[in-house]
Every structure is written in C-alpha cells, then in structure tokens.
Amino acid sequence: MKYVDEYRDGALARGIADTIAREARPDRAYRLMEFCGGHTHAIARYGLEDLLPENVKLIHGPGCPVCVLPMARVDLGLACARDPRVTICVYGDMMRVPGSHGSSFLKAKAEGADVRMVYSTLDALRIAEQERGREVVFFAIGFETTTPPTALAVRAAARQGLTNFSVLCNHVLTPAAMTAILESGEDVRIEGFIGPAHVSTVIGTEPYEVFAKRYRKPVVIAGFEPLDVAQAILMLVRQINQGRSEVENEYIRAVSRGGNARAQDEVAAVFELRESFEWRGLGFLPNSALKLRSAFAEFDAEARFALTEKPAKDNPACECGAILRGAKKPAQCRLFGTACTPDTPLGSCMVSPEGACSAHWTYGRFRERRRVA
C-alpha cells in the first residue's frame, strides 16, 4: 500500500537498527519514553524492540486517552448513561473501560442503558438531529488530536439550534502530562522523549521546546509507523551522545512548528482550561484539561445534568499508575496476565490496544517466556 509500506520496510529497518547498534555507546543506557499509545502499539505490533540493542530501553508513556481517564470520570459517564432520558455516544475504546464496582459502558448497555458506539463526533450529532426526543450526550475523550472534532460538533450544534445535544468533556493536554512525569520526582530517569505524532499535527513542535530548554531532555516528534519510531530513536541516541537537548521533527510530512492554526482556533473558541483534572496514575494536575466555555454552557453535560464527580478507588494491586508514569513495566504488575487480561481488564492500561499492558499482552508476552527459558 502506497505511503504505508514504505514506512514498514524490513530492509530499511535493519539499516537503521544497525546504525543504532553502532552508535549507541555500550557503556551507557538510553532510556527513552514514547509518550503516545500510538507509538506503544506500533512498537509492539511490529516487534521493534527485537531490533534494538539491550541498552536502548523504551518506556511506555501515558499518551493513551482511555488509560489516563480516572475511574471517577468513567463513573460520571455511567451515571449520565443510566439517566433514562439520555442516549450516550462513546468511542469504541471506551466501552470496556472499568468504572467502580466492575461496571463499564458495555455492561450498562446490557442492563438497558442507551449506549451507542460512534466513530466520530458527527455520528453523535446526527443521532441528536434524528432523535429529538432524546438527550444525546457525547462522552468526549482524548488529547489534542480529538479535541478539534469535539469543538466542531459543539459549534455545529449551536449553529443548528440543537437543544438535545451536549458533551461530557474529558479532553486533556499533552504538555501538562509530560511536565507531571518530569516533576514526579520518582526514579523514572528518562533521557529523551519520542514526541507525539497526531497530537503534534495540531499543536506543532513549539510546545515541547520547554522540555528541551528547561528540563534538558531531547524530544523527537515521530510518526506512528515503525520506521518513524526507529528513526526517532536513532535521532535521540545521537542527541544524547552529542550532549544536545533539542526538539527535532522526524514527522516533517505532517507536523510544522506552529501546528494547525485552524484547529487551534476552533478549540480556543469552544474550550478553556480546567483549573484541575484528575489523571489516572498522575493524580490531580493543574491546567491539564479542558472544559467548555461559559458561552457554550448549554452544551456542557456536566452542567446540564448537574453531574458531580465522586472519588473512586482503583484495585489496590493495579499498577496502571506506576506504568503510566514509566516507573514500572506491565509484567511487573502481579495482576498482569493473571486476573487482568484484555478479556477481563481490571486496569485501563489493559483496555485500549494503545495501552502499555494490552500492547504487551497482545503482542509481546512471548518475551517473558524467553527470559524464563
């Protein structure tokens, strides 16, 4: 397939892998965090780790929208879904994310809630147009990539005078999470970041410059194809070897320094910063998420249905938090592969194909056996 196969070419991969092996100094380790779940998935799906030398380590970051969503927000969505007036529209990834007491949208649907799986915000908008007697709520999740489509849907609903459409907003911000990881004080020891692909098409490369300047961490923005990731690893190894910390852009075919101004304008028109938002694994982070501006209050499901967040506790043995901060590997969680699998996920990292635990279980768990053998 044109423009895809080129980025999955085995011969080119071997070439880059050989160069990484040659240039990575054997006397040191290179601990690199891929922030995005899209990268985590590509690394696992193509077996990229098999091509890297032992001392180049990849740490899976928190860039998976459903993984960072705390249980309290899932509960909020479920409370809304159980209102008999409400039709709630969610992305497929959300269906199985566990809320409190083993609940989920999938289970709520089986119990009679009107939960619809949608592929885009426009599907939710169309349902609201067609079913005027229903309160249609779009459960919005995601980083900067999925925020512009939500903004467009809200503006379209306002334009059309739709009175039965609202958004339960859980949109979060990438730079805030990267800051939180670097400030966490834990023994994470990250020497460089593979920066987001799709998020960066929207926000550009500029927002990462602070990590290079203030925190002295090199950042290489990379596409989601496996050769993109391999090339980004090589670029990070070179920056580290040369003592540089810069923002470099491997994904020049889609990302510019300023990003997508039109998308940024749409988002700014509809959303403003939340003072504080809870992230699974990272806790409450200031200015790390978005909410609807007061001008669009009628489309804000939290206000419309007077929803209030109630504290919720994760399974105490679940290590999603430490895994999302890069402090632990999936296999270091004692629930991994025993009580917690993609069929019966206890933690959110096991739900999305982009989650570190799910990716490792689905594609990479044979590596544990090798270690044992």
Next chain:
Amino acid sequence: MSHKLDIKQGRVDLSHGAGGRAMGRLIGDIFVAAFDNELLRKGNDQAAFDIAASRMAMTTDSYVVSPLFFPGGDIGRLAVNGTINDIAMSGARPLYLTASFIIEEGFALRDLKRIADSMGEASRLAGVPIVCGDTKVVERGKADGVFVTTAGVGLIPPGLDLSCEKARPGDVVVLSGGIGEHGVAVMSKRENLEFETEILSDTAALHGLVVEMVAAAGPHLRAMRDPTRGGLAATLNELAHASRLGFSLDEAAIPVRAEVAAACEFLGLDPLNVANEGKLVAIVAPEGAEALVAAMRAHPLAAEAAVIGRAVEDAQCFVEMRTAFGGGRIVDWLAGEQLPRIC
C-alpha cells in the same frame, strides 16, 4: 389456496408462519421453487436417503449477518457455502443440506425470494441439494429481517481422519489465499462506516478444492479449518490449543490484497482478525506439503495458496509471527466484542 404471493410489493406477515395455507404458499413459491430437488419435492417433514456404510460428518451453523446483502454475496449464499465448508473441513464430501428461516414480520417478499434464489443457485453450483427445511415468522422487532440456519451431512472417504488435535511440531501451515475479504466487504456496507471498495466477499464452497487436496496429500493431512469469525488468528490459536503446540508464522508469506490492507488500515483492524468465507488453513506433515501446495495452486479457489509457517513445540501454545518489519510478535485472539455481525 391463499392468494398468490405479491413478490414485488408484498411483505411477510404472521400468517406466513402460522402453519396454514399462507405458509404453504410461501414455502412452495419461494423455497421449494428455489431449491427444487427430488427429495424436497416429496414434501415430507424429513428427507429419507440411503448411504453406504461409512464415516459421516455432520454440522450446523446459524447466519445473522447484517446487512443481508453485501458485495459478493448475501446471507443465503453464506448459509449454503458456510455449512458446506464446515463439512468439507473434515475431508468429507457434502451430501445434503437443510435450511431453516426465522423471518421478521414485515420482511419484503422480494428480498426473501432473492435470498432463496441465491441459496438455490449456490446449492446447485456446489451439487449439494437442500432437502428439507423449516420456516417461522416472528413479530416485528423480534428478529432482524431474517436469520438462516443450515445443517449438513457428508461422507468421509475411507482412511481419512482429520482433526484439530492432530498437528505435530514440524508440520507445515498452508493458507489457501488472501485473507480478510469477506469481513471488509461486509463492513464497507455498514451504517456509519460505509466506504467505497472494490472488495467482494470471498464466499465460496471449498469441497471441490478439498477433493484435490485429499487426492494430492491425503495421508499427510492432519487438520483443516476455514478461518471465518475471528479470522486466521482465531483459527490458528484454536488449532494450537487443540494440538498443545505453537505456530511460528512469517508475516511476509501471508497473502493480503492491497485493498483489504488499505481498508483495515483506516478501520484500525488487523487483517489476521478479519473474517473469511472462502479460505482454508491446512496443517500438513512436511513430506506432503509440496504436493499439497501444488494441487491447491492448480485450483481456481486457491491460486495464491502459500506456506505461511510451521508448528513448533510450545507448552504455552503461542502463535508467534516474524513481522515483515523484522521483529517478533504474538498473533492473538481478538479481545472483547467482535465488530458487528459479519456472518
């Protein structure tokens, strides 16, 4: 007799399932007309036939695909070919089929006729008659258009004993052709997901191909499966667990049409998990592999047959794959819910 069926404008109503004249008319004008054969014409509640003393194979399968008509096929064709294939995977020659219909009140008669005609055509093409059946009509909202259940029986040639638990380390895995075509064709017509594609469902009856395979490598064949729901990934995992071993696959050897790969790419699917309705996987002892692949490639339904991997000793029964990119990965069952009904 009741009024003649208005196939163009008419709809199935509850009287068509009530056991009266209307039901007789529906069965006669639509099903018997489409499936016509000597055994069915007798009008019994069962079909009686002689067979030589032999091992037999028997199967049944229900079809609830949505939409009912899709590029390259429809629920009826799927119901005939799917059950023939389930019989054929034992190496058996399919003899007879049955067909049962659960029809929703209000279903258009012309659509029912189209489905029945398609089944009649598929059954004649395969040389496997539908010899008895049943019709029920349920109230509107209690079904989704029409559900079809077929059953079949077949005769297993003497000396042949294929079974999922018979794979041995060192055996060769042969795939009959490109994967994912049926699933992609159906998904391309789903509401909210509609996209333009040239891909047709690969629905086909494979018993003719199986005859050639048995002739070429019969004593060396261990097991055969058609990778339908859950795709090639599910089938190989099932074989691995049944035989208590693992498989080692080579991604570059697995045929996937470019259009299927493209559709899977933007739907976020792995072709390995997408359904097929006209492909089979054969596990064969190494000494029979070459002759088997040659015989398969000579058949129009398996021109792209390929060796895609080998069985290996593995207490954990992993299906592992060397990716075209150069790394290793597991090929797992798809977790959680299937995409909407595809067969």
